[in-house]
Amino acid sequence: MTPAPLAARIADTETPVLEAHDLVKTYEVGRGFFAPPGLVRAVTGISLTLAPRRTLAVVGESGSGKSTLGRMLALIEPPTDGRLAIDGVDVTGVAGARLKALRRSVQMVFQNPYGSLNPRRTIRATLEEPLIVNTDIGPDERRARALDMLARVGLRPEHAERYPHMFSGGQRQRIAIARALMLRPKIIVLDEPVSALDVSVRAQVLNLLADLQQEFALAYVFVSHDLSVVRHIADDVMVMYLGGVVEQAPKAALFADPRHPYTRALLSATPVADPGRARDRIVLTGELPSPFAPPPGCAFNPRCPLAIERCRAEKPMLHHGEDGRRTACHLAE
Numbered sequence: 001m002t003p004a005p006l007a008a009r010i011a012d013t014e015t016p017v018l019e020a021h022d023l024v025k026t027y028e029v030g031r032g033f034f035a036p037p038g039l040v041r042a043v044t045g046i047s048l049t050l051a052p053r054r055t056l057a058v059v060g061e062s063g064s065g066k067s068t069l070g071r072m073l074a075l076i077e078p079p080t081d082g083r084l085a086i087d088g089v090d091v092t093g094v095a096g097a098r099l100k101a102l103r104r105s106v107q108m109v110f111q112n113p114y115g116s117l118n119p120r121r122t123i124r125a126t127l128e129e130p131l132i133v134n135t136d137i138g139p140d141e142r143r144a145r146a147l148d149m150l151a152r153v154g155l156r157p158e159h160a161e162r163y164p165h166m167f168s169g170g171q172r173q174r175i176a177i178a179r180a181l182m183l184r185p186k187i188i189v190l191d192e193p194v195s196a197l198d199v200s201v202r203a204q205v206l207n208l209l210a211d212l213q214q215e216f217a218l219a220y221v222f223v224s225h226d227l228s229v230v231r232h233i234a235d236d237v238m239v240m241y242l243g244g245v246v247e248q249a250p251k252a253a254l255f256a257d258p259r260h261p262y263t264r265a266l267l268s269a270t271p272v273a274d275p276g277r278a279r280d281r282i283v284l285t286g287e288l289p290s291p292f293a294p295p296p297g298c299a300f301n302p303r304c305p306l307a308i309e310r311c312r313a314e315k316p317m318l319h320h321g322e323d324g325r326r327t328a329c330h331l332a333e
Contacts, residue, residue, distance in 0.1 A: 015088065017105075017186045017219050018050040018073065023082035025068050029292075040291045042068040044243040045082070052186065053213055055220040057234035057251075059227060059266065063288050065243040067191055070223045074108040074189040075099065087186055104134055107180035111192035113172035117164040123150070123175055124160035130182045149178040152215075153208060170201035174208065181216065189221045194229060206233050227270040231255060236324075239263050242289060242299040245318060249325040259325070259332040261304050298330070306331060 025043040043065045050056050058066045071077045072084065075091065083092050086105050094102060110116040117126060127146035131137060137145075147157050153174040164172055173193060180188055190209070194202040210233065213220060224230055230237060230251070237254045239247040239262065247260040258264045265282040286303045289295050295302050301311040308330070316328045 014051040014053075016049045016051050017087050018048070018221070019083075019085040020049075020073065021047050021083045023047070023069065023072055023079045023084060025065075025072060025077065026080045038292045041243050041294065042291065043072070043079075046240075046245060048238065048248075050187070050219045050221065052217040052219050054235045055213070055222050055233055057222045057224060057230040057237045058240060059224055059230055059237060060240035061225065061288055063242075063291070064240040066223045066240050068243075069240070070108070070189045070191050070221060073187070073221055074106050075103050076108065100134075104183045105185050106187040106189065107183065107185045108189045108191065109173075109176050109180050109193045111195055113169060113176045113196070114164060116176055117172060117179075119164050122161050122163060126164075126175065127160075127179055127182055130179065134183055145182065149181055150175075152181075152212070153178045168201075169197050170205060173197065173205055177205075177208070177212070181212065184216065185218070187219045187221070189223070191223045192225070193222075195224070195226060202229070203232075209233065227266060239266065242291060242294055244299065244328065245326065246300065246328045247326065250323060253323060253325060259321075259327040260300075260329045261306050261331075262300050298328075 023043055023046045024041075027040040027042060028037040029040050031038045046069055048056060058069060060066050068077070072079050075086070079092070083090060085091065086102055089102060091099070091102050121129075124143065124146050127149060128142045131142045131145065147160060150157065150160060155171065155174060155178075159167075159171075164175070167175065177193075193209075194205050197205060206229065209220070212218065220233075222230070222233060234251045236248065236250050238245055239254075239260065241262050247254065247258065247263045249259075254263065255267065258267055261282075265284050268280060268282040282305070284303045289299060289302060295312075296315075297313050298304070298307070298311045298316050301307040304311065310330050314330070316330050318326045318328045319332065320326055
């Protein structure tokens with residue numbers, strides 16, 4: 001069988017820095033002394049391609065597999081199956097010194113900036129640590145690079161000798177972003193990077209990320225459950241449900257004309273800053289199915305208000321439509 005084409009080819013004129021094909025991640029989980037271990041299918045065959053200066057947002061409910069996908073793309077967890085290439089280099093099965101060298105090309109920014117910073121280290125020591133581990137440059141140049149990066153994220157030189165508890169949440173996230181940039185990566189995976197911040201601070205951090213993306217030609221994978229944030233920063237949007245992709249499209253197309261019932265439900269729950277605008281809220285019934293035993297057919301069929309008998313019996317394949325759209329829905333075909 002001919003493999004499906006890699007999805008979301010963002011820019012034909014630029015060489016992709018991130019390519020994934022049929023990524024799968026499963027975990028064995030114990031279920032008691034006498035019971036055999038269960039198999040959790042966290043990610044079930046994800047394909048994507050991303051070019052410099054482009055942002056792919058990955059959205060979905062908690063338990064959809066979006067954070068697991070982010071950790072695989074950041075080389076924190078190896079995929080169970082599939083192929084992953086960073087800057088044209090196949091990293092599948094790579095380990096040791098070669099994997100360490102490849103990790104310089106992709107970094108990650110986590111949701112909780114305080115939890116990701118060592119409270120016992122000064123900000124300068126935190127920023128210099130990646131250079132100490134991965135390069136052989138001297139202390140003077142390390143200090144100069146740390147101060148320069150602080151300035152690029154909007155902090156002052158005197159902040160370098162302070163500790164994380166002395167900063168606000170927004171400032172700590174700026175520090176986490178600065179640390180991710182110290183090795184000048186080509187890809188940054190952002191896992192809910194602004195969900196713990198106030199709304200006003202959130203906008204400042206998003207604008208900072210947009211400026212840094214253009215300055216350093218960065219490719220972003222932006223993991224989020226907040227579609228109002230995604231509307232601000234993304235170029236393309238991938239919607240995940242129970243480990244798989246149900247819809248993917250350019251941002252404007254997805255927000256204007258969502259094709260999958262799950263995407264429509266997510267968009268209907270997104271707050272709108274216009275009190276006079278009429279909205280039809282789609283309320284999903286039931287809970288996300290267990291990844292131990294996903295339902296037959298379409299994984300969304302137990303909660304889908306439009307499900308037909310075919311949805312309960314036959315799993316829909318990703319249908320490749322116009323303008324780079326992909327939809328996994330029998331009705332959308």
